[in-house]
Amino acid sequence: MEALYWGCLIGGAVFAIVSLVLGDLIDGLLDGAFEMPGVDFFKPVVLAGSITAFGGAGILLTRYSSLSVMSSLILSLLIGIAAAMLVFFAYIKPMRNSDVSIAFSMKELAGKIGEITIPIPANGFGEVMIRFASGSTIQTASSFEQLPIAAGARVVVVDVVDGVLRVSEWDEDVLKEL
Structure with missing residues (x-):
């Protein structure tokens, strides 16, 4: 189970670094392929943040708590969902509302x-x-x-x-x- 947690943590961290360095290039190539119309909660940055938090929480709970494997898994999932909600409501939603252009044709x-x-x-x-x-x-x-x-x-x-x-x-x- 710890291998799954490590995979999620490393995969999320790699995604964050790659999107930071090559974000505009990847966005141009994929052109919103992973975005679902009308559903802002499932944006790649929200999902990646959730998976990364799930992996990190799973590693910490497995190594430093006396919880059972199933309890650690459930608590890690809840922490991942909480992280997704935090990223969405603290970053995505305010940025969407501030996207105002003063350009004109x-x-x-x-x-x-x-x-x-x-x-x-x-x-x-x-x-x-x-x-x-x-x-x-x-x-x-x-x-x-x-x-x-x-x-x-x-x-x-x-x-x-x-x-x-x-x-x-x-x-x-x-x-x-x-």
């Missing part, structure tokens, strides 16, 4: 309101700053109507062509008439 900028930071000539390029809740971005822009737009003017992004925002001057008076 250029196509999402269509319809956004911005401010010209570098004037746009009639047939040239300037820059527009668009503010988000998470910050702001400055992008290259050109005039949609082929008219010059002065710095400080409010504009609306009409569309995005080849990574350049095509903007039109924002006219509040036109909106009031509508």
Whole structure:
């Protein structure tokens, strides 16, 4: 029985070291092959932590306690399950909830309101700053109507062509008439 415990302990430790060193490479190659959709509790890191804790607890209980083999096995299993729960609730769940991205797609900028930071000539390029809740971005822009737009003017992004925002001057008076 002690050989099983040692195998679990060593296997879990090797998995931890390999995933630490080659984690991104392995994740790219396997592309989530071991993850079950909707079941976060069975992630590889949780299972590996559980197996490692099971092996370590089994070795300690076998060598340093007067428990029977069956009692040591059951207690080791319970310790492994407790370790899995600890890893899941202390690491996996908080990390899943903190996975927030502030990235945006250029196509999402269509319809956004911005401010010209570098004037746009009639047939040239300037820059527009668009503010988000998470910050702001400055992008290259050109005039949609082929008219010059002065710095400080409010504009609306009409569309995005080849990574350049095509903007039109924002006219509040036109909106009031509508």
